[in-house]
């Protein structure tokens with residue numbers, strides 16, 4: 186059977202790419218959420234300059250495409266500014282986390298702003314400090330609003346990791362492309378397996394998103 | 409002894425171009441119970457929100473227990489109070505809101521423990537004991553581990569009162585605390601306020617549309633109209649016949 190043979194040829198090669206895909210994803214998740222929180226809080230800061238700078242970052246990264254950002258980080262920056270990002274791994278991770286961090290910082294900011302004003306007022310009436318009001322009252326409620334959205338972005342981030350094959354990283358898609366170019370007739374089988382791989386990787390993320398949605402349903406006073 | 413607990417001196421408040429309070433002068437004595445009545449939009453809520461530091465007066469000053477609330481001295485000059493100064497002065501004030509504003513992500517017990525622990529640095533065990541004591545007092549000792557979404561409006565408002573009481577305020581502000589409640593739930597809340605009032609120690613300001621209730625528990629009633637205190641006196645003076653036509657027609661709407 187041709188298909189079974191093809192499967193036997195293709196599967197072990199593709200599976201080599203999973204390690205890269207997963208490690209890019211994990212690093213991007215950590216760095217992306219970190220960026221989102223830092224940028225989200227900066228946009229709510231009382232400091233105008235900080236707000237403006239962060240706002241500029243967010244608009245630039247939301248307004249341009251991820252591939253172009255990736256190429257800038259990997260190819261253009263080293264030549265223009267002599268800044269070496271280090272490796273294609275970090276270029277990829279940085280591009281993905283800065284891009285998704287920009288989007289998610291808007292979620293952070295929006296969620297914090299949409300906690301009902303009465304919550305802050307009640308906290309003030311209990312004589313909490315500005316920091317306590319944020320930490321004990323506003324932030325825990327804002328996080329509950331962020332979670333479902335954050336879950337969706339997890340899945341989007343997973344999908345975007347496939348772009349790192351364009352800067353020479355050996356992820357799932359990279360091996361898929363190699364296999365296809367060595368034997369075009371295998372293309373349907375190769376890309377079917379690539380799809381399945383991504384979907385299987387997405388399953389736990391989808392499950393997590395559901396969980397987060399459930400968790401976020403209770404315990405929010407929004408206005 | 410007879411120093412006022414709170415003193416409003418010619419307090420004005422504008423929102424944009426609209427002046428909603430036009431010179432409020434008011435002394436609240438220790439343990440005094442004052443009811444504030446008046447038509448919608450007359451500025452009742454704004455008065456107590458300024459005292460709770462939720463709204464800054466446009467001019468004038470508010471003195472709490474001898475301390476200037478909204479101003480502080482800085483190198484010999486009076487400047488607008490910063491957060492630290494506000495925290496120092498408002499520690500003796502508590503407030504109950506029309507829409508409860510319970511913290512929905514905390515249980516009833518946590519709602520009543522969080523501020524004592526974090527604001528007053530009480531240890532957990534004594535904060536818990538006191539929270540339970542207060543929740544028992546408002547009749548909710550059996551709901552400690554419920555979330556606010558699981559209890560009725562009247563129960564929520566009673567939790568809100570316990571939450572304020574655990575902080576041992578000297579001054580309690582109530583902003584129409586029953587007007588968001590179904591009629592059958594009003595009485596259980598008023599009952600709790602009556603209990604607190606009868607203990608006598610606290611200065612209380614009650615913005616209310618419950619005229620019977622105001623007559624019952626207030627030492628003094630203020631009628632606020634168009635941004636000024638248009639009439640004030642004992643309940644029998646204010647609710648009895650008055651020469652003030654606006655007060656008369658306001659009160660007539662509550663009699664049937």
Ligand SMILES: Nc1ncnc2c1ncn2[C@@H]1O[C@H](COP(=O)(O)OP(=O)(O)OP(=O)(O)O)[C@@H](O)[C@H]1O
Nearest residue numbers: 423424428446447448449450451452453454455584
């Ligand atoms: N944050 C605000 N911004 C602009 N206008 C405000 C604000 N808060 C209150 N006002 C206005 O100030 C006036 C007085 O409001 P306030 O809430 O103190 O009235 P009130 O006597 O409590 O009325 P009610 O009986 O309806 O609660 C109203 O005309 C209101 O529209």
Ligand SMILES: [Mg+2]
Nearest residue numbers: 452453454584
């Ligand atoms: Mg009001």
